[in-house]
Amino acid sequence: MALRLHNTLTRSKEVFTPIEAGKVRLYTCGPTVYAPAHIGNLRTYMFEDILRRYLEWSGYEVTHVMNITDVDDKTIEKAIAEDRDLLEMTESITQRFERDLATLNILPAHHLPRATDYIDGMIGGIQTLLDRGVAYTAGDGSVFFDISKDAGYGQLVNIDPASLRQGERTSDDDYGKDQARDFALWKGAKPADGPYKWSAPWGEGRPGWHMECSIMSSHFLGQHFDIHCGGVDNIFPHHENELAQSRHMFDTPFVNFWLHSEHLIVDGEKMSKSLGNFYVLQELLDRGLTPEALRYTLLATHYRQQLNFTLDKVRESQKAINRLKELARRLEQVPVGHEGQTILPPDDQWRAAMDSDLNISGGLGAIFGWAKELFAALDREALSAPSTGDALAALRSYDKVLGVIFTSSAHANKERIEELIKQRDKARSDRDWSRADSLREELAAMGVILEDTPEGTLWKRG
RNA sequence: GGCGACGUACCCAAGUGGUCCAAGGGAGCGGUUUGCAAAACCGUGAUUCACCGGUUCGAAUCCGGUCGUCGCCUCCA
Incomplete structure (x- = not known):
């Protein structure tokens, strides 16, 4: 019997075989840290946690990387609006994120790289794509990936690349794309970005949002690794673009298995x-x-x-x-x-x-x-x-x-609850049933359910 | 318009050709137990898998159609 996983790339269940026997290199798309995670975000991280834990349960040694996107339109916009330093703000949200995962008993990734720590690597990757003729610079210092140069484009999301280029939404883009769905590898600096810009050979600006995942995943896991996860909304354009650029930056296959979790409603x-x-x-x-x-x-x-x-x-x-x-x-x-x-x-x-x-x-x-x-x-x-x-x-x-049975999560009001239980046990041994029952009701109002057993009174949350 | 998922008992949900006259959780009902409860146990629940038609010796499971629900296609896990 072997583990089979649904690969978005082929839209079918495939037998999972790791690249390196006994080891799994896993990359999961992490949060953009501009707001606390909502329950839907957490659903995806929970899926990834089950995947990782089951791989480990099955005997694999897993190396797990999760990125922290700490620079993009939303983080910059928020930092400027709140007059805070970008990195100070993103760091505080990142810490809250890590606490949320810990609360839900989600294992932390072995590496949690921040995008802003890898900008040099991203510039190098973009340069490679320019050198190889699959990217081009635009007038405002931006760099775009030319999807017409990528024969496999559209494979992950299952659409014909020809239909993409005929897209009607071209004009929506502020940046000067010359083809419909060419995507930004580098975004030229705009006044609205404030101080958050970096120097590159083709001009000041910041990386496009797909680039960080290619660079950080390859940094920790190599250019060819086993599993890449995210929510279904990431399939397009994020993962499609990430795959396209990686395919041309690296000289190996990129990811063997793409796994995506459905949304929570x-x-x-x-x-x-x-x-x-x-x-x-x-x-x-x-x-x-x-x-x-x-x-x-x-x-x-x-x-x-x-x-x-x-x-x-x-x-x-x-x-x-x-x-x-x-x-x-x-x-x-x-x-x-x-x-x-x-x-x-x-x-x-x-x-x-x-x-x-x-x-x-x-x-x-x-x-x-x-x-x-x-x-x-x-x-x-x-x-x-x-x-x-x-x-x-x-x-x-x-x-x-x-991860739900042998947990010892700290319960609020624990001392108060145990004190009331002690009083009730006293009442019970005195056969004062009405007092015992009223104490039980008081505890019930706090969401505590009691169990009288031969070994004593146990309690739990209802 | 393009792409995709789904529709199984009161609710959630597994099962993808015979061993299914369909797991499991929750709720309900009757009983055992308990000071009373709680928990646990015993009993009880779909002759049926949205609907219609087809393939097959045989379908919840495959094929076609109909109806319905939801998602993605734009920042989004």
């Missing part, structure tokens, strides 16, 4: 600021939703399917996670040496599902089906000690990918 509609259904992580946490429940919600829908994000779905996710956490707790209590039946973990089912283009629903189905058997055996006190150990180990193993 909210309550059935596209998320947008104008519709007012625009969620940022912190707002969701402020509503009392837990990081684990949000993580589960974002990972439980297959990455090539639109994810309809609703608050109900997050609540369902919380319950699903609670079930697995409860299973772990029960397994930990089985006495050593206990006799009983053997129940094997569903490793084959889990692997078969995940190997099929990361079929997470199938994988979760396997885990929950197995969980049901374990609970039934545990209730009958009929699970053998070896099976218990295997089950716990398997649960920990699956959670290396899922």
Whole structure:
């Protein structure tokens, strides 16, 4: 059985074979740091996290690079509007971004290069394209890539290059393109850019937004690497252009697998600021939703399917996670040496599902089906000690990918909650049921659900 | 207009030619358990996979058509 991934380049599932045995070089498109990430952005990073974790779970050594776009129209515009230094602003947003990922238990990339640190490399790349005759300078100091020189142009997005050149939107562009969809490798400096410009042989300005990914990916991963990811909106023009320029800058194939995640929509509609259904992580946490429940919600829908994000779905996710956490707790209590039946973990089912283009629903189905058997055996006190150990180990193993069961996220109000529970336990031992019940209601109002067990009172978030 | 995805029980969702008279999660109902709960367990849920037609011994799964939903094509994950 082998891992198969859907390659946008061929629009089909292909068996994944790394360039270098046992190792995977992975590049994922990171954020443009002009505003905090919204839940839709985070969906894509969650998909990439599952991809990376599953590759690692399968035994690959992964090198993961994510770019930080810290110079483009939006970042410059915002810095100037707020009268802040560009790098100071982008750095603070980048740090918030990293905190958001950590909150959701998304593994940080091994390298997080900032575009502004690689401008010299980008200038060198553009020079190569000029030298090779596939790029040209425009009157204002800009440099454009000539797509008519690229026979493969349009392959990723699946459109005929001829139709692109007949595009009717040519005149929209401020820069002097002489062909419809030629794209900017370098943007000549404009007054609106303020101090944010760099010197190049053909004039002052800044890199076009596709160039950074070619240069930074090749810097860390080589000119030919395994997987490049992003959201579907990146397919065109960003990745198409990145592929075109890389193909001509480098003398090797560029990327073997292009993977793209579908968008997240909210309550059935596209998320947008104008519709007012625009969620940022912190707002969701402020509503009392837990990081684990949000993580589960974002990972439980297959990455090539639109994810309809609703608050109900997050609540369902919380319950699903609670079930697995409860299973772990029960397994930990089985006495050593206990006799009983053997129940094997569903490793084959889990692997078969995940190997099929990361079929997470199938994988979760396997885990929950197995969980049901374990609970039934545990209730009958009929699970053998070896099976218990295997089950716990398997649960920990699956959670290396899922990242929602054995988490120890800091809970707000934890001390207050535990104090109230202590008072209630006292009331219960005094058989003061009305006081015990009112304390339980008070805790319920805080979103805390109690479980009285022979081993004491447990609590969890609802 | 071009490109693409999708339509499976009350909701979410896997399954892509027979082992499916269709996984799993959530909600519901009845029962066990519990001081009461919670959690867990037992039982209960689609004779059916948007609709119509076709291929086949056999289709949720393949082909054609119809209807519907959504996305990309412009900055956007």
